[in-house]
Amino acid sequence: MNLVTVSGPPSSGKTSVILKTIDSLKNRGLKVGVAKFDCLYTDDDILYEKAGIPVKKGLSGALCPDHYFVSNVEEVTQWGIKEGFDVLISESAGLCNRCSPYIKDIKAICVIDNLSGINTPKKIGPMLKSADIVVITKGDIVSQAEREVFASRVNMVNPSAIIMNINGLTGQGSFELSTLIFDEKDSIETLVGKKLRFSMPSALCSYCLGETRIGESFQMGNVRKMNLQDKTDSKGSAK
Amino acid sequence: MITKERIEDRTIADLLQAYPFVDSFFNNNTLEIEGKESLTLSQLFDEMDEEEREDRALDPDQFSAQLLEFINQMLSFLDEDNSVQSLTILPGTDKSGNPEGFTELVVRKSEVISIVGATGSGKSRLLGDIEWVAQKDTPTSRQILINDDLPDTSWRFSSSKKLVAQLSQNMNFVMDLSAQEFVELHAESRLVESRDEVVTRIIGEANKLAGEPFTPETPITSLSGGQSRALMIADTAILSKSPIILIDEIENAGIDRKKALALLLSEEKIVLMATHDPVLALMGDRRIVIRNGGIAKVIETTEEERTILGKLEELDRTLLSYRTRLRMGESLLDD
Ligand SMILES: Nc1ncnc2c1ncn2[C@@H]1O[C@H](COP(=O)(O)OP(=O)(O)OP(=O)(O)O)[C@@H](O)[C@H]1O
Ligand SMILES: Nc1nc2c(ncn2[C@@H]2O[C@H](COP(=O)(O)OP(=O)(O)O)[C@@H](O)[C@H]2O)c(=O)[nH]1
Numbered sequence: 333m334n335l336v337t338v339s340g341p342p343s344s345g346k347t348s349v350i351l352k353t354i355d356s357l358k359n360r361g362l363k364v365g366v367a368k369f370d371c372l373y374t375d376d377d378i379l380y381e382k383a384g385i386p387v388k389k390g391l392s393g394a395l396c397p398d399h400y401f402v403s404n405v406e407e408v409t410q411w412g413i414k415e416g417f418d419v420l421i422s423e424s425a426g427l428c429n430r431c432s433p434y435i436k437d438i439k440a441i442c443v444i445d446n447l448s449g450i451n452t453p454k455k456i457g458p459m460l461k462s463a464d465i466v467v468i469t470k471g472d473i474v475s476q477a478e479r480e481v482f483a484s485r486v487n488m489v490n491p492s493a494i495i496m497n498i499n500g501l502t503g504q505g506s507f508e509l510s511t512l513i514f515d516e517k518d519s520i521e522t523l524v525g526k527k528l529r530f531s532m533p534s535a536l537c538s539y540c541l542g543e544t545r546i547g548e549s550f551q552m553g554n555v556r557k558m559n560l561q562d563k564t565d566s567k568g569s570a571k
Numbered sequence: 572m573i574t575k576e577r578i579e580d581r582t583i584a585d586l587l588q589a590y591p592f593v594d595s596f597f598n599n600n601t602l603e604i605e606g607k608e609s610l611t612l613s614q615l616f617d618e619m620d621e622e623e624r625e626d627r628a629l630d631p632d633q634f635s636a637q638l639l640e641f642i643n644q645m646l647s648f649l650d651e652d653n654s655v656q657s658l659t660i661l662p663g664t665d666k667s668g669n670p671e672g673f674t675e676l677v678v679r680k681s682e683v684i685s686i687v688g689a690t691g692s693g694k695s696r697l698l699g700d701i702e703w704v705a706q707k708d709t710p711t712s713r714q715i716l717i718n719d720d721l722p723d724t725s726w727r728f729s730s731s732k733k734l735v736a737q738l739s740q741n742m743n744f745v746m747d748l749s750a751q752e753f754v755e756l757h758a759e760s761r762l763v764e765s766r767d768e769v770v771t772r773i774i775g776e777a778n779k780l781a782g783e784p785f786t787p788e789t790p791i792t793s794l795s796g797g798q799s800r801a802l803m804i805a806d807t808a809i810l811s812k813s814p815i816i817l818i819d820e821i822e823n824a825g826i827d828r829k830k831a832l833a834l835l836l837s838e839e840k841i842v843l844m845a846t847h848d849p850v851l852a853l854m855g856d857r858r859i860v861i862r863n864g865g866i867a868k869v870i871e872t873t874e875e876e877r878t879i880l881g882k883l884e885e886l887d888r889t890l891l892s893y894r895t896r897l898r899m900g901e902s903l904l905d906d
């Protein structure tokens with residue numbers, strides 16, 4: 333089975349692109365399943381079911397969704413293998429700009445949209461920078477020039493990625509993406525032993541553990557304070 | 572081609588001098604270089620402690636590798652001759668698997684081809700085949716050649732070297748910029764050298780296409796439909812590097828379509844245009860008829876048809892002048 337991890341900001345078009353791409357994969361006779369990871373709520377599983385695609389969903393609740401993803405991805409992979417899928421696609425909402433669910437040697441796709449603004453590529457961390465393929469959606473509602481400027485910004489933060497424009501509504505471009513997704517020789521039996529592309533720092537402080545009271549004496553563990561002094565030391569503060 | 576070791580051992584100042592475009596790379600990757608120009612890249616990373624690197628998700632190895640890739644891409648972008656003299660479509664099959672009704676279709680630069688066919692007939696798929704430079708690997712099994720030859724795969728995957736620019740039906744701007752700032756931004760991403768000149772030219776041409784003039788200071792979001800379309804066409808004609816322009820219907824409202832096509836052609840583009848509008852269809856040198864997913868025939872626009880075009884354009888102008896007069900608050904009966 334091939335595992336493909338798809339990630340991207342909320343509402344960027346992940347589900348739309350995955351659904352259209354699966355159509356093309358199915359036309360080639362491949363069996364495809366989806367594992368959907370989100371934080372608090374998702375309806376995506378219903379959309380996948382409607383399209384006749386086997387789906388499992390997991391909600392991370394109070395945890396960083398990417399941390400939750402790594403803790404569950406092996407189990408999900410075993411589910412996919414048991415079901416006899418040729419391709420298992422994971423969809424996870426990139427809610428944490430510091431983490432990303434990408435695993436070394438497992439195809440990683442980041443979906444972002446043209447409407448998010450040209451400074452967005454700069455703000456998204458490893459989720460964009462270490463993806464193999466970057467899919468840009470919603471090109472239908474912006475101008476050619478904006479598409480070009482946006483793509484060039486994406487290229488600047490991740491020059492080695494393949495950048496593709498896909499229309500999530502009509503599916504234009506999704507056939508082309510489907511040709512890059514399945515490869516016999518990328519087949520896996522297990523993820524055990526594989527590594528994340530980027531470390532996920534754990535921000536363990538007392539609030540992570542359920543503390544609700546405000547004030548210095550309640551703060552423990554990995555606590556960091558903002559620099560509110562007038563600009564003397566620039567470490568960590570944006571220009 | 573330059574190599575990784577050499578990049579890490581060069582000072583920031585040296586890199587900026589040799590490759591001015593890396594300035595925006597540093598900026599977009601949030602690496603602050605101000606006051607650190609005398610350091611080499613590896614010294615700059617050594618200066619940060621583990622925690623800072625972790626906080627900012629900076630991985631020195633990945634950073635240098637990406638920088639290297641970027642420099643090599645930009646160098647080849649600046650130096651390569653990407654000119655496309657001709658585009659060849661070799662036939663595949665229609666939706667029922669029957670072979671298409673033509674042997675070979677060669678389109679040369681400064682030519683306009685219109686594409687006609689019913690809804691769902693496969694117009695977008697044809698445009699998709701061209702954009703993806705299909706090699707018998709799409710549902711139609713068509714093959715696309717460039718300059719009579721098998722195309723380089725970089726046409727598929729490079730983001731700076733795109734075969735096709737698309738003028739879509741919805742031509743909205745979403746950025747919060749003036750017309751001038753907007754065009755400048757685009758020119759910057761294309762690494763254009765004489766930027767001011769190009770910007771002035773684009774806004775000038777756009778004003779020739781649009782009914783009502785606008786100034787460089789006008790915010791793009793407040794341009795009228797016609798003005799946006801005009802700016803977009805002028806910008807694509809002059810700034811886009813892509814040799815092929817795909818058009819999904821240019822609407823009539825507020826823009827001189829004949830001039831628009833002329834502008835695209837003067838920039839030596841190949842224009843393919845899917846349309847239901849008889850005026851546009853007849854403006855093509857040839858038109859492709861699509862039926863059931865396949866190219867059913869290719870029709871040369873004849874002199875006789877061109878006479879009809881004359882009449883249609885006349886009608887078009889009459890319509891336009893009535894529209895203008897209505898807008899001006901005149902009566903259509905005044906002379
Ligand atoms: N030769 C072909 N073989 C197999 N499938 C095809 C072929 N040509 C087109 N199709 C498929 O037919 C469907 C409709 O085609 P397409 O979207 O290109 O139509 P269209 O002419 O652009 O329609 P509209 O006028 O509604 O935009 C698509 O799913 C496309 O992939
Ligand atoms: N106009 C336009 N809308 C899109 C496109 N792709 C997705 N959408 C819409 O954007 C919204 C969010 O898409 P969805 O796939 O649910 O995003 P996700 O949250 O990333 O999975 C939906 O309303 C989609 O219909 C596109 O290419 N163009």
Ligand SMILES: [Mg+2]
Nearest residue numbers: 346347376423
């Ligand atoms: Mg979704």
Ligand SMILES: [Mg+2]
Nearest residue numbers: 691694695696
């Ligand atoms: Mg179409």
Ligand SMILES: [Zn+2]
Nearest residue numbers: 396398428431
């Ligand atoms: Zn996180």
Ligand SMILES: [Zn+2]
Nearest residue numbers: 535537539540
């Ligand atoms: Zn915490």
